[in-house]
Amino acid sequence: MSFLFKRQQRLTPSASFKHVFQRGIRVRHSLFSCAFVYNELTYSRIGIVIAKRNVKRAVARNRIKRIAREVFRHNSVLKEINVDLIVVAYKGADQLDNCEVRECLEILLKKLQKRLEK
RNA sequence: GAAGCCAAUCAAGCAGUCGCUGAUUGUAUAACAGUUAGAGGAAAGUCCGGGCUCCAUAGGACAAGACGCCAGGUAACGCCUGGGGGGCGCAAGCCUACGGCUAGUGCAACAGAAAGUAUACCGCUCUUAAUAGAGUAAGGGUGAAAUGGUGCGGUAAGAGCGCACCGCAUUUUUGGUAACAAAAAUGGCAGGGUAAACCCCGUCUGGAGCAAGACCAAAUAGGAAUCCUAUAGGCGUGGUCCGCGCUGGAUUCGGGUAGGUUGCUUGAGCUACGCGGCGACGCUUAGCCUAGAUAGAUGACUGCUCACGACAGAACCCGGCUUAUCGAUUGGCUUCAUCA
RNA sequence: CGGAGUGUAGCUCAGCUUGGUAGAGCACUGCGUUCGGGACGCAGGGGCCGAAGGUUCAAAUCCUUUCACUCCGA
Numbered sequence: 001m002s003f004l005f006k007r008q009q010r011l012t013p014s015a016s017f018k019h020v021f022q023r024g025i026r027v028r029h030s031l032f033s034c035a036f037v038y039n040e041l042t043y044s045r046i047g048i049v050i051a052k053r054n055v056k057r058a059v060a061r062n063r064i065k066r067i068a069r070e071v072f073r074h075n076s077v078l079k080e081i082n083v084d085l086i087v088v089a090y091k092g093a094d095q096l097d098n099c100e101v102r103e104c105l106e107i108l109l110k111k112l113q114k115r116l117e118k
Numbered sequence: 119g120a121a122g123c124c125a126a127u128c129a130a131g132c133a134g135u136c137g138c139u140g141a142u143u144g145u146a147u148a149a150c151a152g153u154u155a156g157a158g159g160a161a162a163g164u165c166c167g168g169g170c171u172c173c174a175u176a177g178g179a180c181a182a183g184a185c186g187c188c189a190g191g192u193a194a195c196g197c198c199u200g201g202g203g204g205g206c207g208c209a210a211g212c213c214u215a216c217g218g219c220u221a222g223u224g225c226a227a228c229a230g231a232a233a234g235u236a237u238a239c240c241g242c243u244c245u246u247a248a249u250a251g252a253g254u255a256a257g258g259g260u261g262a263a264a265u266g267g268u269g270c271g272g273u274a275a276g277a278g279c280g281c282a283c284c285g286c287a288u289u290u291u292u293g294g295u296a297a298c299a300a301a302a303a304u305g306g307c308a309g310g311g312u313a314a315a316c317c318c319c320g321u322c323u324g325g326a327g328c329a330a331g332a333c334c335a336a337a338u339a340g341g342a343a344u345c346c347u348a349u350a351g352g353c354g355u356g357g358u359c360c361g362c363g364c365u366g367g368a369u370u371c372g373g374g375u376a377g378g379u380u381g382c383u384u385g386a387g388c389u390a391c392g393c394g395g396c397g398a399c400g401c402u403u404a405g406c407c408u409a410g411a412u413a414g415a416u417g418a419c420u421g422c423u424c425a426c427g428a429c430a431g432a433a434c435c436c437g438g439c440u441u442a443u444c445g446a447u448u449g450g451c452u453u454c455a456u457c458a
Numbered sequence: 459c460g461g462a463g464u465g466u467a468g469c470u471c472a473g474c475u476u477g478g479u480a481g482a483g484c485a486c487u488g489c490g491u492u493c494g495g496g497a498c499g500c501a502g503g504g505g506c507c508g509a510a511g512g513u514u515c516a517a518a519u520c521c522u523u524u525c526a527c528u529c530c531g532a
Contacts, residue, residue: 058431066417
């Protein structure tokens with residue numbers, strides 16, 4: 001069910017956010033969207049972007065990040081493939097509670113999966 | 119019991135599963151397993167003060183800014199403690215930018231006679247046939263503010279003109295480290311308000327900030343053109359000048375501008391006992407190690423209980439201030455009511 | 459993280475230095491002009507000056523705190 005969520009699996013600035021944003025394919029659902037690009041590694045990497053402009057309080061930003069990591073950790077979609085993925089939260093995301101955030105992200109992942117199958 | 123004041127503490131708890139970061143031990147070094155530690159009272163705002171780092175070891179002058187009753191505490195402070203003055207409250211207690219307009223300059227709309235060199239609108243009194251002149255500032259009126267207040271005497275009417283009390287000023291004495299307080303004597307009212315107006319006086323401040331700075335290091339480049347200058351100019355270096363250090367300089371074009379490590383947590387540290395002090399705080403001894411991430415670690419799910427969980431997330435580190443905050447608990451005190 | 463600035467009428471801005479009456483343009487309303495509209499002319503309305511305290515007789519203006527927004531450095 002689970003796999004480790006180590007430093008390797010995170011997208012660091014050295015791996016170039018810019019590249020993913022420019023070249024990546026985007027999928028969106030409600031207040032979240034993501035962009036992904038295939039990489040040459042054997043595993044996937046995830047980055048989360050929440051602008052201070054969109055979510056003002058630091059507590060809310062941290063909460064969304066943690067939930068997002070949990071969702072992607074428990075989901076088995078990213079295990080088999082190798083992509084660089086960036087998740088973006090939009091304004092109003094801090095108004096949702098934990099369950100709603102999780103539901104949104106799971107729907108987003110399903111959309112992503114369909115897109116990957118094409 | 120009700121209302122209120124002050125000081126302090128806590129910030130849902132327990133169990134299970136999965137997961138993250140550091141340290142450490144073992145296998146044995148790209149990893150895995152075990153153990154252990156892991157956000158706050160405000161971590162926030164960045165409003166002050168320091169440490170630390172670089173600039174020269176931070177020096178001189180001007181400018182600019184901050185503070186402002188007295189004494190003490192502190193590394194330092196615009197903070198804290200104690201005391202004094204003033205204001206609010208029945209009280210416990212709370213608030214207080216609280217030096218100086220007899221150094222100078224300025225301001226005060228409208229109204230009003232007059233707003234700082236003083237002066238006289240309606241009045242009052244006297245002289246005069248009247249116009250007018252002289253005296254006066256009690257009363258009226260204006261204003262935020264009008265040249266001491268009350269009473270008695272006095273006078274043509276009045277007026278500190280005189281007296282008593284109060285206020286004010288000066289001097290002396292006493293108490294207090296001092297701010298200041300009290301008392302006595304003298305003066306006959308000195309000349310009002312505004313310094314969160316400029317300013318004066320006293321005290322203090324060099325600048326920048328961990329993205330400071332230090333180290334390791336791949337690749338590329340060490341170029342071309344034009345102009346200016348010869349002891350001045352430029353840069354470091356803040357507002358300016360002096361001084362100090364380095365160095366020819368400016369513009370345009372072209373090339374290049376990966377990254378990592380460190381700074382990073384042992385500190386004006388915390389806890390306990392004792393001593394000194396009204397207190398802030400200081401000192402001795404003993405014990406303890408208590409986040410250190412780097413797109414940024416504390417979370418998710420399940421179960422149970424209840425008060426149904428506020429404000430809110432460390433990013434170099436401390437001391438304060440300010441602001442946000444559902445509630446719960448403890449101690450001390452005040453007023454009112456009732457009972458004994 | 460650090461540094462700077464701005465909040466005034468529906469919109470864009472003055473006024474703040476040196477405190478007493480809040481003003482301009484566009485927009486809005488009414489009237490005139492026109493066969494009608496636009497343009498033009500003449501009147502008029504609309505503001506707790508981002509919020510809360512303080513200084514002052516009096517605050518948009520001075521001081522303190524606070525809330526938004528914008529920009530800059532990396």
